[in-house]
Each structure stands twice: as C-alpha cells, then as structure tokens.
Amino acid sequence: MKIGLRILLGYFLIVGLAAWFLLNVFVAEVKPGVRSTLEDTLVDxxxxxxxxxxxxVRGGALEPSPKLDLMQDYARRDIEVDIGGVIKRRLDYRIYITDARGIVVYDSSGKDAGKDYSRWNDVYLTLQGKYGARSTRTxxxxxxxxxxxVAAPIRDGERIIGVLTVAKPLSSVQVFVDRSQRKIMQRGTVLLIVSLLIGLAFAWWLARALGQLMRYVSDVEAGRKAVLPSLGDNEIGKLGRALHAMRTRLEGKEYAEQLMHTLAHELKSPIAAIQGSAELLSEELPPAEFRHFLDNILSQNARQKQLIDKLLALVRVEQQQGLDGAEAVDIGALLRQVAADAAGRLQQRGLRLGMTLPPVAPLVRGDALLLRQAIGNLLDNAIDFAPHGGEIGAAVSASGDAVRIVITDAGPGIPHYAAGRLFERFYSLPRPDGGKSTGLGLPFVREVAALHGGAIxxxxxxxxxxxxxxxxxxxLTL
Structure with missing residues (x-):
C-alpha cells in the first residue's frame, strides 16, 4: 500500500473515530439534557x-378557590406559539393534588379525582419528606x-398535608430533541466530509511530492538522466535537495576517478608513440624515415587532441541531467546540415548520401547543437565502415509520438562479439582502411538521446x- 493511501486512511480513521465519539456523546446527551432541564422547570x-x-388544603379537603378554577381553565386553553420554528398549539401541563393519605382531591384533567395515588413514587416519596418524581409510559x-x-409537598407549617404534582409528557419536548439530534448529525456529516476532503488534498499533495521524489530516486538508481523536481521549500523539498547534493558529490567523485583512470589508460599509447618517434628523431635519419616519424608524432598528437575534445564533450552531456533552453528543431534541416558537414569526407571516399525526408519535416524539442553532433557521429561511423564508392542512407520518418532518424551503410556489419559493447567508452572496432576511432562517438549519442527522452x-x-x-x-505542443 502506498504511503499516501496509508496516511489518508490513518487520518480519516482518526477523524472518523473522533467524530463518531463526539457525535455519540452529543446525541446521547441531548435527550438526558433536555429531560433534566424539563425536570428542573417542573420542580420550580x-x-x-x-x-x-x-x-x-385543610383537614384533607380542598376548599374552593378562584386559583384552582384558573388551573382548571388552563388545561382547556388553546394557544399558537412559534418556538424556534416549532409551533406549539396546546398546553401540556397536568396538575393534580392529593391529601395526606395520597387520595387525589384535584385533577386538572378531571379524570382521576378520588383515586388512590399513594403508591406512585411522586406522591409516596413526597409524603415521606423526600424528593418525589417518576416517569411513566402511557x-x-x-x-x-x-x-x-414531579411533586412538591403542601405544608401546614412543618406538617405535610398533601402533595401537588405537575406532569408533562416528554413528547412535548421530543421535537426539540429530534431537531437538535438531526442538526448535530447533519453538521457532523458535513464535518466528516470536509475532513475527508482536507485529508484527500493533503494525501494527494504528499503522495504527489513523494512520488516525484521516488521517481527521481528510481531514475538515479537506474542510471538514467534525472532532474530534481521542484518540491517547494518544505521538508520534502529540503530532503530532495539534500539527496541531489549527496548524489552530485558522490557521482562527481566516482566519475572523476573513473575518468582519470580511463583517460590515463587511453593516452598511454599515443604518448608512447610520440616519445618513441621523438627519440628516433634525435638521431641522424634518412629524410624519408625522418618524415615518417615526424608524421607519426603529428598524427598521434592529433589523436590525443581528438580524444580529449570528444571526452570533454562526452563529460558535459553525461553530467547534464536535463536540457537547458530547449527549442523547436527541424529534423529535415538538421539532417541537411549534417550532410553538409560531412560533404568533404564523403567526397574523399567516393560515397553517395541518399536522404529520404517526409514532405513536412517533423519538429522535435531539444538542443540543435547536441543533436547535430549526435547525428554527425552516426554518419561518421557509417562513412568509416562503408565500402569505397558505396552509398549511405539517411532517412527521417515520423509515426505516432516519435520521429526516427535512420543511418545505414553497406559495410561489414557488427561482429557478434562486439554487439554488447558498442556503447562502452573507448571501445571501437577496427576500420576497414586501418583507421582508428576514439570509441566515444556512440556513448555520446546515447547520452544525447537520453537527454531528449529518446533512444539509440x-x-x-x-x-x-x-x-x-x-x-x-x-x-505534444511546441
């Protein structure tokens, strides 16, 4: 499981559990809270x-009173009151009074007068001087x-002579409980959705940044061209820059060591040849031999210069991780430039260059100079191996999402033992005319292709x- 998904699941699990716990507490406390508030009001x-x-209330009898008549009329009163969007249309209080024996002497509902309520907790406990209350399902x-x-004692001094009970159905406040619970659930759901969206955004950002960094690390590990992505000025960005700096230092040190060893090895032969020729020139030699050894010094010196120049060019592209200032390059025009560069060598060897270009030359995005050098190296190899008076083919074609530049010759081909070593630095095959190569041309082409996201x-x-x-x-666009 990817780290971004793990973080998202962990985040949502924590938020979900917290929200579930809070919602359950709120919902569970709404009803008891409303009930306690109602009970407090009934006590008062x-x-x-x-x-x-x-x-x-005297001697167990209830004397007539305008107050009692008002209480009786209360139960029959019609009202219409808007309480926070809830319309209240009737009064819900029921009031009854018992004497000291628990016998109902007054009932605002007019239905239970004369009944014995002494066993009900509200009356029973109140007559004993305790707090009396009960809840009963109808x-x-x-x-x-x-x-x-909820009951209250009716006193004559310190003596309890009766009980007055106020009753109210919980259904009268249940609508408020339901509304509160509904709002809590709705807003809790919104909170969960918002939390999920925040978690998704955070996980996407983190997974995207880590994914970019992991792709960069994978490319480095695989030895591919890799440019450090822009990761911002956060901890991930700092980690990426630290890894890039570490990579640059380690690769630079290793690369320099390998380069020095390789260059020293490759320069041994021309240096030895120059030294041997120079020692012989210090002696008296016939003019022909003198000229031979002098030419050898000059050719070996030219070989050293070519080797160093090509090696420096290869070093630049190998160390370059991306293209700077890429531009639209017309491949057809570029191939014609390469052909013009090689015109002298083609004429010298009596070779013909047959070019095949599409009606509309494709455009690629890249570095024109590097591509010109890379295609030039491929054409140079074809000239070296093509038989004298033969033909070299250069074709450009575009299909799908790629353009292909193909250089062919009619030379001896690649021996099987060399097939896996063509792109090794300084590895080269003997030329038919005895010429030598630096063995850096194809490695250079491979690096240029990688820089452009292509292949050779x-x-x-x-x-x-x-x-x-x-x-x-x-x-996709230019």
Missing part, C-alpha cells in the same frame, strides 16, 4: 403552585409516550551492413 413549577394552594413499550411527574539502437541491417536508429519523442 410544583414548588410554586404548592405554596399557592397550601392555604386551601403506552407500554413506547418510550415517546413517557410522562414526567545500433544493429546489423537485414540486407547486411549496419543500421543506426535514433528515436526522439515528438512534443
């Missing part, structure tokens, strides 16, 4: 009314039918000779 109401009717098993009863393939042709194919990607 019961105590107030008990004090009001105390002087009317329909068995239906929680919404619960009615809350050199193999024997189907009809003999050698076939070199340079593939370059066509840009």
């Amino acid at each position: 109401t019961a105590e107030l009314l008990a004090g009001v009717v105390a002087d009317r 329909v068995a098993g239906v929680d919404r039918s619960t009615v809350l009863y 393939d050199v193999a024997n042709g189907e009809r003999g000779g050698c076939r070199a194919e340079l593939t370059l990607p066509l840009p």
Whole structure:
C-alpha cells in the first residue's frame, strides 16, 4: 500500500473515530439534557403552585378557590406559539393534588379525582419528606409516550398535608430533541466530509511530492538522466535537495576517478608513440624515415587532441541531467546540415548520401547543437565502415509520438562479439582502411538521446551492413 493511501486512511480513521465519539456523546446527551432541564422547570413549577394552594388544603379537603378554577381553565386553553420554528398549539401541563393519605382531591384533567395515588413514587416519596418524581409510559413499550411527574409537598407549617404534582409528557419536548439530534448529525456529516476532503488534498499533495521524489530516486538508481523536481521549500523539498547534493558529490567523485583512470589508460599509447618517434628523431635519419616519424608524432598528437575534445564533450552531456533552453528543431534541416558537414569526407571516399525526408519535416524539442553532433557521429561511423564508392542512407520518418532518424551503410556489419559493447567508452572496432576511432562517438549519442527522452539502437541491417536508429519523442505542443 502506498504511503499516501496509508496516511489518508490513518487520518480519516482518526477523524472518523473522533467524530463518531463526539457525535455519540452529543446525541446521547441531548435527550438526558433536555429531560433534566424539563425536570428542573417542573420542580420550580410544583414548588410554586404548592405554596399557592397550601392555604386551601385543610383537614384533607380542598376548599374552593378562584386559583384552582384558573388551573382548571388552563388545561382547556388553546394557544399558537412559534418556538424556534416549532409551533406549539396546546398546553401540556397536568396538575393534580392529593391529601395526606395520597387520595387525589384535584385533577386538572378531571379524570382521576378520588383515586388512590399513594403508591406512585411522586406522591409516596413526597409524603415521606423526600424528593418525589417518576416517569411513566402511557403506552407500554413506547418510550415517546413517557410522562414526567414531579411533586412538591403542601405544608401546614412543618406538617405535610398533601402533595401537588405537575406532569408533562416528554413528547412535548421530543421535537426539540429530534431537531437538535438531526442538526448535530447533519453538521457532523458535513464535518466528516470536509475532513475527508482536507485529508484527500493533503494525501494527494504528499503522495504527489513523494512520488516525484521516488521517481527521481528510481531514475538515479537506474542510471538514467534525472532532474530534481521542484518540491517547494518544505521538508520534502529540503530532503530532495539534500539527496541531489549527496548524489552530485558522490557521482562527481566516482566519475572523476573513473575518468582519470580511463583517460590515463587511453593516452598511454599515443604518448608512447610520440616519445618513441621523438627519440628516433634525435638521431641522424634518412629524410624519408625522418618524415615518417615526424608524421607519426603529428598524427598521434592529433589523436590525443581528438580524444580529449570528444571526452570533454562526452563529460558535459553525461553530467547534464536535463536540457537547458530547449527549442523547436527541424529534423529535415538538421539532417541537411549534417550532410553538409560531412560533404568533404564523403567526397574523399567516393560515397553517395541518399536522404529520404517526409514532405513536412517533423519538429522535435531539444538542443540543435547536441543533436547535430549526435547525428554527425552516426554518419561518421557509417562513412568509416562503408565500402569505397558505396552509398549511405539517411532517412527521417515520423509515426505516432516519435520521429526516427535512420543511418545505414553497406559495410561489414557488427561482429557478434562486439554487439554488447558498442556503447562502452573507448571501445571501437577496427576500420576497414586501418583507421582508428576514439570509441566515444556512440556513448555520446546515447547520452544525447537520453537527454531528449529518446533512444539509440545500433544493429546489423537485414540486407547486411549496419543500421543506426535514433528515436526522439515528438512534443505534444511546441
């Protein structure tokens, strides 16, 4: 599982558990909280009314009173009140009064007068001087039918002479409970969705940055051209720059060591040849031999210069991780320039160059100078191996998302033992005319192809000779 997905799942698990816990606490506390608030209100109401009717309860009988009549009328009153968007159309209080034995002497609902309520907790506990309250379902098993009863003692001095109970159905406040729970769930859901979106954005950003860094590391590990992506000025960006700096130092040190060893090895032969010729020139020699050894010094010196120049060019492209200032390059025009560069050598060897170009030359995005040198190296190899008076082919074709430059010759081809070593530095095959090569041309072409996101393939042709194919990607836009 990718790290971005792990982080997202972990983040969402934490947020989800926290939200679930909070929502459950809120939802679980809404109903008890409303019930406690209702009970508190009933306590105040019961105590107030008990004090009001105390002087009317004497000797177990309830004396007539305008106050009691008002309480009776209260139950039959119609109202219409908007409470936070909830319309209240009836009054829900029920009030009943019992004497000191628990017998109902007054009931605002008018249905239970004369009944014995001494066993109900609200009356029973209050007559004992305790706090009396109960909740009773009017329909068995239906929680919404619960009615809350809260009692207060009616006193004559310190003596309890009766009980006044105020009752209110919980269904009257259930609508507020439901609305509160619904709002909590809705807003909790919104919170979860917003948290998920934030988590997705964060995980996407982190996975994208880590993915770019991992691709860079993979390219470095595989030895491919790799440019450090722009990762910003955060911890990941700092880590990427640190890895790039470490890579540059390690590769630079290793590369310099390899280069020095290789260069020293390759320069041994021309230096030894120059030294031997110079020692012989210090003696008296016939003019012909003198000229021979002098030419040898000059040719070996030219070979050293060519070797160093090509090696420096290879070093530059090997150390270059990306193209600076890439531009649109007309491959047809570029191939004609390369042909013009090689015109002298082609004429010297009596070779013909047959070019095949499409009606509309494709454009690639890259470095024109590097591409010109790379194609020139391929053409130089073809000239070296093509038989005198023969023909060299140079063709350009575009298909799909790539352009192909193919250079062919009718030479001896590639021996099987050399097929896997063509792109090794300083490895070269003997030329038919005895000439020598630096062995740096094809490695240079490979590096240039990699810089452009392309590839180079050199193999024997189907009809003999050698076939070199340079593939370059066509840009989506120029």
